[in-house]
Amino acid sequence: MIETALLYFFAAASVGSAVAxxxxxxxxxxxxxxxxxxxxxxxxxxxxxxxxxxxxxxLIYVGAVMVxxxxxxxxxxxxxxxxxxxxxxxxxxxxxxxxxxxxxxxALAGDEAPAARSRDFGVxxxxxxxxxxxxxxxxxxxxxxxxxxxxxxxxxxxxxxxxG
Amino acid sequence: xxxxxxxxxxxxxxxxxxxxGIVVRRNALVMLMCMELMLNGVNxxxxxxxxxxxxxxxxxxxxxxxxxxxxxxxxxxPILLLLARARKTLDVQAYAELKx
Numbered sequence: 339m340i341e342t343a344l345l346y347f348f349a350a351a352s353v354g355s356a357v358a359x360x361x362x363x364x365x366x367x368x369x370x371x372x373x374x375x376x377x378x379x380x381x382x383x384x385x386x387x388x389x390x391x392x393x394x395x396x397l398i399y400v401g402a403v404m405v406x407x408x409x410x411x412x413x414x415x416x417x418x419x420x421x422x423x424x425x426x427x428x429x430x431x432x433x434x435x436x437x438x439x440x441x442x443x444x445a446l447a448g449d450e451a452p453a454a455r456s457r458d459f460g461v462x463x464x465x466x467x468x469x470x471x472x473x474x475x476x477x478x479x480x481x482x483x484x485x486x487x488x489x490x491x492x493x494x495x496x497x498x499x500x501x502g
Numbered sequence: 503x504x505x506x507x508x509x510x511x512x513x514x515x516x517x518x519x520x521x522x523g524i525v526v527r528r529n530a531l532v533m534l535m536c537m538e539l540m541l542n543g544v545n546x547x548x549x550x551x552x553x554x555x556x557x558x559x560x561x562x563x564x565x566x567x568x569x570x571x572x573x574x575x576x577x578x579x580p581i582l583l584l585l586a587r588a589r590k591t592l593d594v595q596a597y598a599e600l601k602x
Binding site for chain 2 (some may be wrong): 342345346349352353356357359360365368369372375376379382383386387388390391394395398399402403406407410411413414424425426427428430431432434435438439442443446459463464467468471472475479482483485486487489490493494497
């Protein structure tokens with residue numbers, strides 16, 4: 339009972355903070371709304387028994403990505419004219435959002451899902467599946483991370499030579 | 503409403519709101535954060551289906567999405583900082599040279 343209530347609470351919190359992201363003016367408020375949405379999603383994952391995913395969501399997304407984002411927001415000028423909220427695509431974008439939400443709702447409503455089987459998915463189950471069956475993707479991901487680091491350094495270096 | 507169905511609807515809503523944010527907003531940094539929101543919506547559907555079918559593929563895919571999002575941020579943020587330094591603004595309408 340309490341789990342269902344918490345699930346509905348976290349779902350409402352994530353959607354509500356997503357809407358707040360759409361409407362907030364200052365990028366810092368957008369970032370904090372996104373952090374709220376991610377923490378609500380971590381709560382949903384924990385309620386579903388996916389404890390490993392919930393921990394990674396908090397550690398990687400909130401702890402690394404969003405902290406990085408908040409630093410960058412602090413670095414840029416706060417009196418930027420880009421703080422005007424909407425561009426010129428506001429009306430077609432809003433129409434597209436309504437249409438997309440309608441299509442999702444129409445496609446998902448009334449589907450009879452098969453009976454749920456639930457299983458706790460902790461760190462042990464996750465790492466066994468990950469390193470036994472998906473070790474190739476693990477290696478590929480490490481290559482991707484190295485490429486990302488090299489690309490970031492290359493971008494910064496290019497800017498330095500052009501300026502100097 | 504069934505639990506998985508509710509979560510898939512929430513994931514679709516998060517994806518739609520993120521997409522609308524990319525189209526509607528004009529601050530490049532905010533657009534980047536809306537992209538993260540779209541990835542989170544996809545992650546939510548992956549996790550709820552993985553939990554429904556009691557398989558591990560969805561969870562592994564979510565972990566890979568985490569890493570891809572980290573790599574994307576690591577490249578996108580320096581590019582955005584350089585853009586902000588070159589044009590003194592993050593307004594995407596200031597970068598419209600390719601418009602015909």
